[in-house]
Amino acid sequence: GIQVEQSPPDLILQEGANSTLRCNFSDSVNNLQWFHQNPWGQLINLFYIPSGTKQNGRLSATTVATERYSLLYISSSQTTDSGVYFCAVTPYQAGTALIFGKGTTLSVSS
Amino acid sequence: NAGVTQTPKFRVLKTGQSMTLLCAQDMNHEYMYWYRQDPGMGLRLIHYSVGEGTTAKGEVPDGYNVSRLKKQNFLLGLESAAPSQTSVYFCASNPSDAYEQYFGPGTRLTVT
Numbered sequence: 001g002i003q004v005e006q007s008p009p010d011l012i013l014q015e016g017a018n019s020t021l022r023c024n025f026s027d028s029v030n031n032l033q034w035f036h037q038n039p040w041g042q043l044i045n046l047f048y049i050p051s052g053t054k055q056n057g058r059l060s061a062t063t064v065a066t067e068r069y070s071l072l073y074i075s076s077s078q079t080t081d082s083g084v085y086f087c088a089v090t091p092y093q094a095g096t097a098l099i100f101g102k103g104t105t106l107s108v109s110s
Numbered sequence: 111n112a113g114v115t116q117t118p119k120f121r122v123l124k125t126g127q128s129m130t131l132l133c134a135q136d137m138n139h140e141y142m143y144w145y146r147q148d149p150g151m152g153l154r155l156i157h158y159s160v161g162e163g164t165t166a167k168g169e170v171p172d173g174y175n176v177s178r179l180k181k182q183n184f185l186l187g188l189e190s191a192a193p194s195q196t197s198v199y200f201c202a203s204n205p206s207d208a209y210e211q212y213f214g215p216g217t218r219l220t221v222t
Binding site: 100 | 141143145150151152153154155158160168169198200202207208209210211212213215216218
């Protein structure tokens, strides 16, 4: 089946720093989503981005489907950005469910 | 719109007990999913449904049953709970294949 690899596994930042999280996937996809899981366990939809670039405030994401990777950019990080960031994909013509990566754990300190 | 809701939020069971988790969505979505999340891991699919009256197995279906009697509800049942089923359970829905999935707040289940 499809492999979803996220890097780095852990990231420690000072408030105000910028960061880039990466998601590599091993096959074609027709859905790619980025999530933030906050310290209380809630899953928050950040982006639905099977291709192209999107921006939402301090966050932006780019998916290059032909090269099978996606990037999540966090600018001017805040302590509330702490948590685990998941990338999840649905393989093209191979099911409907999301396949999740193992996540990147982000800790932002003040 | 409430989106996707899950009942209950927390539950503690003894080994061998049974229970049902309820997922409800008010977005008129055709597809619904049950995932589980174990510590330090991403979510894994248990069962899913592509429409009222349909269900299908996911990656980790053993020990669980599901039913989709109404389009807006998707039930996950544990007939005889085991400690290995201690996990956080998430429900999700989307209009159809390849569309964005929307997740509920999760149910934290502990089996002792």
